[in-house]
Amino acid sequence: MDQYQHHWKDGTPVHLPLGKIVCVGRNYADHAKELDNPVPTEPLLFIKPATSAVHVTRPLSFAANHAQVHFETELAVLIGKPLTNASASEAQAAILGYGLALDLTLRDLQSQLKEKGHPWERAKAFDGACPLSPFVAAEHFPNDHILFSLDIDEQRQQSGDTRDMLFPIIPLLAHISSHFTLLPGDVVLTGTPKGVGPLHSGQTLVLQLEDQLSVSTKVV
Numbered sequence: 001m002d003q004y005q006h007h008w009k010d011g012t013p014v015h016l017p018l019g020k021i022v023c024v025g026r027n028y029a030d031h032a033k034e035l036d037n038p039v040p041t042e043p044l045l046f047i048k049p050a051t052s053a054v055h056v057t058r059p060l061s062f063a064a065n066h067a068q069v070h071f072e073t074e075l076a077v078l079i080g081k082p083l084t085n086a087s088a089s090e091a092q093a094a095i096l097g098y099g100l101a102l103d104l105t106l107r108d109l110q111s112q113l114k115e116k117g118h119p120w121e122r123a124k125a126f127d128g129a130c131p132l133s134p135f136v137a138a139e140h141f142p143n144d145h146i147l148f149s150l151d152i153d154e155q156r157q158q159s160g161d162t163r164d165m166l167f168p169i170i171p172l173l174a175h176i177s178s179h180f181t182l183l184p185g186d187v188v189l190t191g192t193p194k195g196v197g198p199l200h201s202g203q204t205l206v207l208q209l210e211d212q213l214s215v216s217t218k219v220v
Contacts, residue, residue: 004053006078006185008097009134009213014078016096016185021048021130022176023074023103027165027191031072034194043167043175048103048125053187056102056131056207059220060199066126069199072103072192073150073158073207077169078135079186083177091173094182097135100148100207100215101189104129107198132187136212144169150195151206158195165191 006014025044026032080096110123150158
């Protein structure tokens with residue numbers, strides 16, 4: 001597997017290493033409800049390793065034992081400055097760019113692990129579990145009201161609006177940094193809206209971030 005490297009949307013590399021991918025579960029109430037999960041009262045955090053990251057524009061392929069791989073489309077935040085116990089203003093200043101990600105999940109395995117009270121990593125952190133788009137500089141997003149979407153085979157599957165987040169981006173970054181340090185090059189996945197489901201061979205996916213970015217990929 002080729003080592004992942006961050007890129008800007010014009011193809012130039014972002015010269016920061018990817019250390020970790022911090023994910024936020026159930027940050028949209030409608031998504032929590034569609035999976036029959038309780039709506040959290042504080043951010044539900046887990047981490048994907050750097051080895052889970054791949055470029056979303058490459059074809060998506062999965063190991064034969066990875067049955068029922070589900071997609072979850074998320075706004076991705078690229079961190080540009082270290083954050084530890086950050087204030088809101090420090091968190092805002094640390095956002096280097098925005099992109100899109102697929103938080104791929106082995107749903108059957110996740111359900112089994114949850115039933116046993118075990119961690120989710122085996123269902124969330126496998127190689128290729130985090131396809132990432134190129135990033136767009138944060139300056140192109142004047143506020144934290146950001147729209148994104150996923151189309152599958154030309155049908156709208158997910159529509160995200162950051163105003164619907166239970167835990168908005170800036171307070172979320174500050175909260176994460178109170179538990180562990182975020183470093184330049186780290187990525188935060190901010191949760192998925194409703195509409196998640198399984199991927200099937202032959203599908204074409206188009207991910208859209210405002211009018212700033214559109215990327216496509218295919219399941220093989």
